[in-house]
Amino acid sequence: MAEVQELIKIASQVRRDIVRMVTAAKSGHPGGSLSSTEAMVSLFFNVMKHDPATWTRDAKGADAFILSAGHIAPVYYSCLARAGYFPVSELATLRKYGTRLQGHPCVSHGLPGIFQPSGSLGQGLSVAAGLAIAKKMDGEDNHVYVLCGDGETEEGQIWEAALFAAHHKLNNLVAITDWNCQQIDGRVEEVGGLVDLAEKWSSFGWNVVTVEDGHDFEKILAAFDIAKSSVDKPTMILLQTEMGHGVDFMAGTHKWHGKAPSEEQCAEALAQLEETLGDY
């Protein structure tokens, strides 16, 4: 289990991976990958009980993670590879023909660590709720984690799942919203009218933890601690983040939601991100 100083190093390398992968693929989603990097690194290198060596898709005896916002696959793949699920060299194959690293995560190409395909938005919370209820049926005390984008929570199914998870008292379910306030067509408030997230989740019967700096590992880890001690409610961690965080020209704008940098822009971005664990 990595502590904060180590997590910071991993996050820097993961950001480099994201930028390099998307540049090489000439397509992909850097903005949300960069905003959710600390959340993902926290999960895979500190919070979750998981073992890449013994991973199976049935999630038996381990925590499970579902990425609902499938388009931020670059950060997911980087975390999986850096955690040891598959060789980091494979990150170079993102989105290429024949790759296990499909444009959106899937299970049909045999990449270890992936439980369910995602890409069509708003569905992962339901799957995570299913896993969580199954773990309760089986008397397992492991947790199920799921990460959603904020724009994604405009989907109606999210609120079906919200109702369901609270109704079934799924306190082993921990959801994270990457609250970067940006979606493809602009600011989330303006595009979908989605405001007052804390009030909404709270009124659905969830334990809500808001983290005002969603890039601060200390605060993120503290939020997960609160989540894990929930007695009878699922927990939503609202992480206030910045789209494109860590790369100045990508930060705070929806314009880098789904666009690859040029080679020059890639170099400019990498100059801002320390290579801590060695590039793939």
Added chain:
Amino acid sequence: MKEYIVTGKKDTRSGFGDALTELGRKNPAVVALTADLMPSLKMDKFAAENPDRFIECGIAEANMVGVAAGLALTGKIPFIGSFAEFVTGRVYDQVRQEVAYGHTNVKIASSHAGITLGEDGATHQTMEDVALMRALPGMVVINACDYNQTKAATLAAAEYEGPVYLRFGRPSMPIFTPDEQTFEIGKAYVMNEGTDVTIVASGHMVWEALQAAKALEEAGVSAEVINLATIKPLDEQAIIASAKKTGALVVAEEHNMAGGIGELIAGVLAQNCPTPMEFINGKDLWGQSGTPAELLAAYGLDAAHIAEAAKKVIARK
């Protein structure tokens, strides 16, 4: 012609419900979910006997599909039940991503399919569901012919590893297949052997096809009747063999033309042995309120129309 004795009348959905009860007693991995339609899906008994393995999802079908996928990942065998429209059209994208593409072991129990739903009218009478489910790679699609066969098919679906779409209906219909039977997924059942024409039917239309064959026999026509209980994977060899033998086909289904079994079989025959065909289906129309019998007659989905189509196709040989 082979004689079929009607041993009773029951809805095919009860075949599903009774099989689910049986599965609840013998297979602890089986779980059932519904979206506020427990009695309609005949899940009451399973729910009463296995409260810990029954999940009421409320009127939220999209979530139900995702929850089922999550349950399936852990080795459980979830059956999700609702009306045909609400477990296909309403949640097509969820079924596509979480069940079919994820290839999770989810069984979709689809009741009140087709026009025989009756009085509720077109909003509920899906005549497109087979097309949607057939279009998904890896999805098994089953539409058994009566209560007994639906029961057997449900038991077989639980044994099969992978996504299955089980289609059945609302009204009471004749029971004419054996009480005790095993269901083989992917097998087309030859119900009657004949030489002049083949009638391929699925679901409720199988009984109509047998009645048509009887009428044809009286008119001196020998009709082969095939029960296409499994629509996908298609038993191509059985269809091709019969088409080669009789040289003329009628396909009858309680579904619209687009994406139904008529088009499916036409595609196979076009490639293997082009054969004159006629089609009995809901064409390209919406349903409407009425009794099942009224609607079947009004939309031409009955024995009389099948027999007429058989004569027409024989004349085209």
